[in-house]
Amino acid sequence: MTAIHNPSTLGASDNIPDNSYAFCIDLTAPWFIRKGAMIAYYGQMQFQALTHGLHGAALHMVANQFSAPLYMGDYAVAEGFGKLIIGDRGYDINSYDLDDGNLTIRASNLLAFEPGLALNQSIVPGFLTLIGTGKFLASSNGPVMFAEPPLRIDPEALVGWADCPSPSHHYDQGWISNFLAAGAHMMGINSGEERQFDFTGAGTVLIQSSEKVLSDTHVVRSIEGQIHGLTPSGLQRLNGVIAAKLAEQPR
Amino acid sequence: MGRLLDKSKKVVEAQLAGTTIRAIQGSMIAYEGNVSFKSAGFGGGDGVLAGMKRRATGEALSLMECSGHGVVYLAVGGQYVSVVDLANETLQVESQQLLASSGNLNTNVTFTGLRGGVGGQGLFTTTVSGQGQVALLSAGGPLIHLEVSPQYPLVVDPDAFVSARGQVTQSFVTDVSWRNAVGQGNGEAFSLRWDGHGVVSIQPAER
């Protein structure tokens, strides 16, 4: 049997030894954690929802630091003392330190963060921006790779970016003309390669090892949030696009 | 005795030399030699419960017996595997996480009832006792072994629980705080609290 852990062997906040899929937070002060992330704990802990039932210092903390209304239902505040073990669907979990910095991260990749960081909802659908100083935990499909711009990336492989400007869309013109020549474009065929995000500037891009996002309820929610701005013909058109996409799913 | 080895992080190798092992039906990915495969029921606790088990979990708990001379490779859905040696002790394990056990171990499956769980998960516990080897499955990453002692009681998400050994007792805790931690719809309405002396093993991903 491999190592057996207990609260005294699990020291400061870090991954469980030899396990990139689980992380142990040494809880001494409150943390925001995504609901469902906790798999076990030692010690005395309380978990509070953000949407109601908060008071005092906790309420103050949430009001000041958590500015992402669409995501409030996804997080809880963990308070108390002990060792809090976190896991997320078998994704790789890593901790990052921001030092008076900023980082924009896909909401479904953000697992936990210290309240020294302020959380804002980015205008890029499905993404959140963390600002300030503190530690946060991100989960990713496979280990995170870091790269510097200029680069082009499959949107679904993107985890986040720090310091550089937000990305812009890039349509591979050569790819599109090949499609048109083959008449394939008329059939509504797309492969995924023609839509890329383009990053420039000075900063770091965080990339995960997969272009397949297992479930991205945040994007769906963000789209839902924008639907009441649409006209009936806009809604019908959206309906058609969704139906076509569903028809295209394998099996 | 059929010997169990970790062939890779996700594959168990069972070496048979005129011996038998029990494994989850359908977990064989490859084999060599003269090996025969037979249905082995549910690993004990049959009779009245057998019909219920079949209806509730379908194939998940059906076991097979592999015997003969050769090598059998076992894996399930890319989950991590862990071979554990039992030295005349008892191990409690979520039935669907028990990949294989050497033929001479005593196994008994008990129906732990619908504990308010969603989708019928975690209904069955297999108690393994004796001297031999078992291979455990862990979803989402390697198994995490956590000590339980009077000084360190442990609280665990039932969907992450895999096994417990030693002199440990479990209790079900239902409280609002836990519900806040797991969110609606996804998690169990209760947490598992462990006291006593022993080791509890959990997996990084919930079932």
Next chain:
Amino acid sequence: MVFSKVNSKVVKVDVGAAGGVVARTGAMLFYTGQVQFSPHQVPGSQAMAGMGGFTRMAGRMMQGEHERTMLAQGQGEVHYGHAGLEVHVVDMSQGGALCVEASRLLAHNAGLQSSVISVTSQGGGGGGRGMLGALRGAAAGALSGTGMFTTQLSGYGSAVLLAHGGFIELPVGGPNPVFVDPDAFVGTYGSVQVELKSAVGWREAMGRGVGEAMQLQCTGQGIVYVQASEEKL
């Protein structure tokens, strides 16, 4: 080696140095430099006239259709990965023949010759691979959807395989044949004959419940790649 593994799920390749890379559509994660992507057709894949390798009819993916591939050329570095599956680089610098389910092939250098053996084309008497395709088609129902196409790669270079849960490599050529669950079968390297066999008594091993169960019997000389999962890709 043409491809280098960045982590268990990602490989990277210098497209210029590789002389072009053929990869599964949608597998590009990110790239730097000047790289152009264009559709690629593998000889033998079922193609609609004038459509190249794109047989998607009105947006519907036909079951068992050969995976579409793309060619990357230019000067730059591309990172490939797919669906969080584990990758394995096969070194073909000494030549050889690699046979793999189309859905489990991530990428290879463009210099390798590739051809697809489909269910409908009998590969003649040449080895077990054509037979595998034909047999598989015949037993398609029993195997519940295992791919109808097998890609053969030969020449010099390297290829990247995909597997759910990673692989084990089993040598073929010992005194006993190696039997493999068709759902866990990824491919072979070398001169391995693969035949579909059925037997009563395998039913329990396969967990099929009813009907005869099939296994792939591997003989010859080489390696068979088996994934740590019975999940079909």
